[in-house]
Amino acid sequence: MKVSVIGTGYVGLVTGTCLAEVGNDVLCLDVDVNKINILKQGGIPIYEPGLEDMVKRNVAAGRLRFTTDVAESAKHGAIQFIAVGTPPDEDGSADLQYVVAAARAIGQNMQEYKVIVDKSTVPVGTADKVRAAVQEELSKRGTQLEFSIASNPEFLKEGAAVEDFMRPDRIVLGAEDARAVELMRSLYAPFNRNHDRLIVMDIKSAELTKYAANAMLATRISFMNELALLAEKMGADIENVRHGIGSDPRIGYHFLYAGCGYGGSCFPKDVQAMQRTAKEYGSELRILNAVEVANERQKEVLLDKITARFGTDLSGKNIAIWGLAFKPNTDDMRDAPSRVLIKGLWERGATVTAYDPVAMHEATRIFGNDPRLKLVDTPMAALEGADALAIVTEWQVFRAPDFVALKAQLKNPVIFDGRNLYDPKDVRAAGIEYFAIGRL
Numbered sequence: 001m002k003v004s005v006i007g008t009g010y011v012g013l014v015t016g017t018c019l020a021e022v023g024n025d026v027l028c029l030d031v032d033v034n035k036i037n038i039l040k041q042g043g044i045p046i047y048e049p050g051l052e053d054m055v056k057r058n059v060a061a062g063r064l065r066f067t068t069d070v071a072e073s074a075k076h077g078a079i080q081f082i083a084v085g086t087p088p089d090e091d092g093s094a095d096l097q098y099v100v101a102a103a104r105a106i107g108q109n110m111q112e113y114k115v116i117v118d119k120s121t122v123p124v125g126t127a128d129k130v131r132a133a134v135q136e137e138l139s140k141r142g143t144q145l146e147f148s149i150a151s152n153p154e155f156l157k158e159g160a161a162v163e164d165f166m167r168p169d170r171i172v173l174g175a176e177d178a179r180a181v182e183l184m185r186s187l188y189a190p191f192n193r194n195h196d197r198l199i200v201m202d203i204k205s206a207e208l209t210k211y212a213a214n215a216m217l218a219t220r221i222s223f224m225n226e227l228a229l230l231a232e233k234m235g236a237d238i239e240n241v242r243h244g245i246g247s248d249p250r251i252g253y254h255f256l257y258a259g260c261g262y263g264g265s266c267f268p269k270d271v272q273a274m275q276r277t278a279k280e281y282g283s284e285l286r287i288l289n290a291v292e293v294a295n296e297r298q299k300e301v302l303l304d305k306i307t308a309r310f311g312t313d314l315s316g317k318n319i320a321i322w323g324l325a326f327k328p329n330t331d332d333m334r335d336a337p338s339r340v341l342i343k344g345l346w347e348r349g350a351t352v353t354a355y356d357p358v359a360m361h362e363a364t365r366i367f368g369n370d371p372r373l374k375l376v377d378t379p380m381a382a383l384e385g386a387d388a389l390a391i392v393t394e395w396q397v398f399r400a401p402d403f404v405a406l407k408a409q410l411k412n413p414v415i416f417d418g419r420n421l422y423d424p425k426d427v428r429a430a431g432i433e434y435f436a437i438g439r440l
C-alpha cells in the first residue's frame with residue numbers, strides 16, 4: 001500500500017520505517033531540510049535501538065523514501081499519517097499549528113480519495129479541525145474530492161519504539177466510515193496476526209484514549225513517588241510496598257517505580273494538555289493537577305537530599321551525575337529530571353561532572369559549553385574527585401558498579417540514587433553512605 005507520513009520525528013520515522021518493513025511503499029515528509037538530508041545520506045537524526053539498521057534496509061529495498069516536497073507527499077499515499085509535533089502552548093494546551101498546516105498541505109495537493117490519519121497526540125475535537133482545514137483548501141481549489149478522517153494514536157515508548165510498533169499490545173483506531181476502517185485494517189493486518197489487537201471506536205473516544213493512557217501512567221508514578229516520601233518518614237521501604245501491591249493483578253507491577261520524577265516529551269505535556277482540554281469543557285481534572293504538582297516536587301528530591309547532607313551552600317562542591325537522558329535507551333533530554341538537578345546545583349554554587357552513554361551531545365546542545373558542567377567519557381571518570389554521586393537515569397551500565405573502586409574515586413563516599421538501583425545493604429557494606437528514594 002502507498003503510505004505518506006508527515007513529520008519525521010520519533011513517531012513519524014518509526015511509523016514510516018515499520019510500515020515499510022512489512023512491505024508498504026512509504027514516503028516520509030518533513031519541513032526540516034537538515035533532518036531529511038541526514039536521512040537521505042543514510043543516517044538517522046535520533047538515537048533509537050534497532051531503528052538505524054531498519055531504515056537502511058528499507059531504503060535499500062526502495063520501500064522507504066524521504067522528501068521535503070509537500071505536493072509529492074500529498075499525492076503519494078492513499079493513507080496520509082499526520083505525525084508532526086504537538087508541543088505545549090503558553091497555557092499548557094496542545095499547539096495544533098503543525099497539525100493544521102499538515103492538513104492544509106494535503107488539501108492543497110491531493111488528487112484523489114485519501115484517508116487522513118492523526119497519529120500525533122491531539123486533544124478531543126482535533127479531527128474536526130483537520131477535516132475543516134482539508135475541506136477549506138479543497139473548496140479554495142474549487143475541487144470536490146472525497147476523504148476520510150481517522151484517529152490512530154501512537155503508544156510507543158522511546159527506547160523500545162521499534163518493538164512497540166512491530167508488536168503492539170493494541171492498535172486504537174477512531175474512524176467513522178467503513179471505507180477508512182477497511183483500509184486501516186488491511187494496513188495493520190501484518191501487525192495484527194493471531195489475536196485481534198485493533199480496537200475500532202469513534203474518533204473522539206480514540207483521541208481521549210491516548211491522553212487517558214498517559215495520564216493514568218503518570219498518575220501511578222506520582223502516587224508511588226508521594227508514597228515513597230511518606231515511607232521515608234515512616235521508616236518503611238517503598239520497594240517492599242511495590243512488591244506487596246504489584247502482586248495484586250488488579251494493580252500489576254508495571255509503572256510502579258518511585259524515582260526522581262517522570263520526564264520526556266509526552267507525560268509532562270500530555271498531563272497538562274489534558275487538564276486544559278477538560279477546562280475547555282467546563283470540567284476540572286483535580287487528580288491530574290495533583291499528579292503534575294507532585295512530579296515537579298519529585299524532580300527536586302535529589303537536590304533536597306544533597307543539601308540536607310552537605311548544606312544549602314554548595315560552593316566549591318563538585319557533584320558527579322550518572323545519566324542525563326529522561327530514561328535509558330534514548331538521548332532525549334526533554335523535561336528530564338537531570339536538567340532540574342543540574343540547574344539547582346549550579347544555583348547553589350556547585351559544579352557538575354556528568355556521564356551518559358548516549359545523551360552527551362544533547363547535553364552540549366542544551367547547556368552549551370558552560371564551564372560549570374564537565375562531560376566525561378566513562379562513569380568512573382565522572383567520580384574523580386567528586387564530592388558525591390547522584391544517579392538520575394537507570395542505564396544498564398550503572399546497575400552493578402565495583403563499589404570498592406567507586407569509593408576510592410569519590411572524595412566523599414556518598415551516593416544519592418534517584419532510581420533505586422542498588423540494595424542499600426550492599427552499598428553500605430562497602431562503606432558508602434546511600435540515600436535512595438523511599439528506601440530504608
Ligand SMILES: NC(=O)c1ccc[n+]([C@@H]2O[C@H](COP(=O)([O-])OP(=O)(O)OC[C@H]3O[C@@H](n4cnc5c(N)ncnc54)[C@H](O)[C@@H]3O)[C@@H](O)[C@H]2O)c1
Nearest residue numbers: 007009010011030031032084085086098101102120121154
Ligand atoms: N516521542 C514519543 O515517544 C511519542 C510517542 C507517542 C506519541 N507521540 C506524539 O507524536 C507526535 C510527534 O512526536 P515526536 O516526538 O515524533 O515529535 P518530534 O518533535 O520529534 O517531530 C515532529 C516532526 O514534525 C516535523 N513537522 C512539523 N510541522 C511539519 C509539517 N507541516 N510538515 C511536515 N513535517 C512537519 C518537525 O520538523 C519534526 O521533525 C506528538 O504529538 C507526540 O505527542 C510521541
Ligand SMILES: O=c1ccn([C@@H]2O[C@H](COP(=O)(O)OP(=O)(O)O[C@H]3O[C@H](CO)[C@@H](O)[C@H](O)[C@H]3O)[C@@H](O)[C@H]2O)c(=O)[nH]1
Nearest residue numbers: 154155156157158221255256257259262263264266326327
Ligand atoms: O515506573 C516508572 C515508569 C516510568 N517512569 C518515568 O516515566 C517517564 C516516562 O517513561 P516511559 O513511559 O517509559 O517513556 P515515554 O517514551 O515517554 O513513553 C510514554 O509516552 C509516550 C508518548 O505519548 C507513550 O506513547 C508511551 O506509551 C508512554 O509510556 C520517564 O521519565 C521514566 O523514568 C518512572 O518514574 N517510574
